[in-house]
Amino acid sequence: MCGIAGFVNARGDAEGPVLQAMLRRIAHRGPDGQGVFLEGRAALGHRRLAIIDLEGGPQPMFNEDGRFVVVFNGEIYNYQALTEELVAAGHTFATRSDTEVLLHGWEAWGRDLLPRLRGMFAFALWDRKTGTLFCARDPFGIKPLYYYQAADGTLLFASEIKAFLDHPAFEKRLNESQLELYLSFQYSPGEETFFRGVKKLLPAHCLTLDSSGLRVERWWQAEFTPELSPTDWAAAIDDTMQGSVAAHKIADVEVAGFLSGGVDSAYITALARPTRCYTIGYAEAGYDEADQAAHLARVLGIQSRVRRITPEEFWNAIPAVQYHMDEPLADAAAVALYFLNGEAAKDVKVCLSGEGADEFFAGYNIYKEPFTATWYDRLPAGLRRVLGAVAERLPAVPGVNFLVRRARPLAQRYYGNTALFTERQKRRLLRHDYRAALPFDLARPYWQASAGLDPVTRMQWCDLHLWLAGDILLKADKMSMAHSLELRVPFLDREVFALARRLPPDAKADARQTKKALRAAAARHLPLPSAERKKRGFPVxxxxxxxxxxxxxxxxxxxxxxxxxxxxxxxxxxxxxxxxxxxxxxxxxxxxxxxxxxxxxxxxxxxxxx
Structure with a gap:
């Protein structure tokens, strides 16, 4: 895992000092080395965190004849199989690195390379012959990539927005309209960012810049297609997860793990059996999961270390966390992750973590909602709307949020599990009406695409495209990279999703439990209390x-x-x-x-x- 940055000038040669300054901004992403490519209008830069082929994988990297040059952030876990296929087709490899697969794969398959990749990636590839830039991002958005087209047509790209600050063509201006959405989501959702003109290259999207201009396209679509077949889903999940964990352990350095009190990290740890794992703790007993994690580590025979955070440390770290995030994030777990990654980085370069299980296997407690208080949903719609309108004017006491939420059908209101401020509250709070898109406007396409499916699957569809990419994975990347640590997420694997997308509703959630099939799979390797423990998130x-x-x-x-x-x-x-x-x-x-x-x-x- 690394950091990339670069630009293609609209006119005139690329400036080396500018690229160097951009790379200095993201030096924390790759302390093991730096490489640059400068030729004509193009500048590609790379900061390396060496994980695979420690001696032979520096970037930028070229193909055999030097036509293509690539900078890459991520890991391709099936690179060995792809290398064998490409060698058999006549390609010559100069390294043992996964990066080189991108070059020869592009030569062989072009854009069809992308669905062949099993891993996490954001890369930029420059065609020196045609003067074409191609960038792509992995299916679920594990690795970030941003781009900005200046007024003169110059295109900038980077793993982090802060890399743009040192480019003379970049105009730093606040995108104030994003504030309204942030107050609802607690993160910056969608393609837009808080920096005017800076856009996220969304998950499963690619970007092309050539003589005809700039194009952004989707190269893959994540879809849930539940099946009602009598499959032993627990066995199928366990088999698939064992394969994914094995793939995610491929490295030339030690791979450790994160362990909390929840089933997701516990299951990954039980399958991977790393030498050591790391846990966050607090003095406040009601929030602390360290004892549960330490007990499980002893049962599994794994060394564990707890990093307890004091309130003073927490509040002092918030400025650094917000700086590394590039955009404001109000997820308190990001601060906890900042300390957890910092603790692990004292010993190792790679850790496994449990992100993605909730979106793939229906783990959030709000997924129980379609099965609870169903009597209320049978009340006349007009009555529920009136009760909700009244409740919205009341203080935030128990029961009020329920009335506000259930005033409208799920398919007309759900845009994520962290709805903070209502539109009425924002009107009272903000000095200006920015007339931004409404929160549900961002979710509507996913509700439309999932029409006809069960409510839980439709909520998953929404969370997979908004919450997972906008909060969960972004903080995982930025908080790990802040400490030069690679975070790997075995749940977010193409083979795991190929199975998870098929799960029937009764294997997901009901009024009592979430992640039903996943918990049954985990129970094959964990004590039952660990497999059945209620979802708590990352309490702070x-x-x-x-x-x-x-x-x-x-x-x-x-x-x-x-x-x-x-x-x-x-x-x-x-x-x-x-x-x-x-x-x-x-x-x-x-x-x-x-x-x-x-x-x-x-x-x-x-x-x-x-």
């Missing part, structure tokens, strides 16, 4: 820490800042905080969302805050 005690006067004062100072006055009705910010401190409302997620935005804003636009 922010709710409690916010009520400490020391940390409440930090938030209040941010709420009194010039930046806060620019975007928000400051009085409303203090009302949110005061009601939380007095225990009249549980507003910690809303408060943390605004605070993270303000911290991020100071990191990237602080001189403009006034």
């Amino acid at each position: 005690p922010v709710r409690d820490w916010l009520r400490d006067p020391v940390y409440a004062a930090r938030v209040r100072a941010a709420f009194d800042s010039p930046a806060a006055a620019r975007f928000f009705q400051v009085r409303q910010l203090h009302i949110l905080l005061d009601r939380h401190l007095r225990r009249r409302q549980d507003n910690w997620r809303q408060i943390f969302c605004i605070y993270c935005f303000l911290v991020w804003y100071e990191q990237f636009f602080g001189s403009d805050a006034a």
Whole structure:
């Protein structure tokens, strides 16, 4: 895993010092080496974290005749099989690295290379003969890639937005309309970013820049196609997961693991049996899973180390976390991951983690909703809408959120499991109406594409395309790369998805349990309490820490800042905080969302805050 950056000038030769400055911005992604390609209008750069073929894999890398040059971030787990196929077809390899498969694969198959790749990737390939740039991103968005086309036509690309800051053609401007969506999602959703003109190359998409202009296209579509066949789904999942874990352990360095109290990381750890694993803990017992993880590690015979986070450390790390994220993220688990990756990076370069299981196998507690309180859904739709409208005006007390959510059918309101501010709340909170897209506008295409399927599968479809790529995987990449650590995610494998997409509704969730078939597979290798443990996410005690006067004062100072006055009705910010401190409302997620935005804003636009 590494970092890439580059540009293609609209006119004039590429400037070496500019590329060097871009690479310095992302040096944390690859401390083991740097390589550059400069020729004519094109500049491609690479920062390397050496994992496979430690001596022979430097980039940029060329094919045999030097026509194609590539920079690549990620891992191709079936590179050995693809190498054998390409050698048999007459291609000559100069290294043992997975990077070289991209070059010869492109020669042999062109864009048809992409669905043959098993792994995580974001790469840029330059055709020196035709002057064509081709970039592509993996199916699920494990590895990030951003691009920006300047006013003069120059195209920039990089693993992180911050690499653009040193390019003279880049105009750093805030995309204020993204703020409304962020307040609903807690992350920056969709293709747009908080930097005007900067776009995410979305998962399973590719980009081409040639003499005819810039084109962005989807190269693959993730779809769920549930089957009702009497398959032993637990056995099928276990067999497929064993194959995926084995593939994800391929490396020329040690591969360790992350272990929490949940079934996802426990199952991966039980299958992989790394020498050691790492866990986050807290002094607050209600949030701490370290004892559960340590007990399981002893049962599996694996060394474990716990990194306990203090509230002071947590709050002090938020600016660094927001800087590394590039865009504001109000997921408190990102801060925990920042420390977890930092602890692991003291010893190893690679860790396995459990991201993706919830989206593939229906693990979120909200997936129980179609099976609970079904009597309420049988009430007249008009009555439910009236009750929801009334509830939306009430303080955030137990039961209010239920009434607001159930006012409309699931297919008209669900856009993710972290809906924070309602439209009415945002109108009261923001100083300006940015007239951004509504949150459900981003989800509507996925609900339309999944028409006719069961409710849980339709929620999965939405979360796979929005939440997984926009929050889960982005923080996994950015928090691991902040510490020069490669994070591998065996659930997010093409073979695993080929099976998971076929799961029938009764193998997913009901009113009592989530991830039913996955838990049954995990129970083959884990103690039953570990396999059946209720989904908790990645709990962080922010709710409690916010009520400490020391940390409440930090938030209040941010709420009194010039930046806060620019975007928000400051009085409303203090009302949110005061009601939380007095225990009249549980507003910690809303408060943390605004605070993270303000911290991020100071990191990237602080001189403009006034």
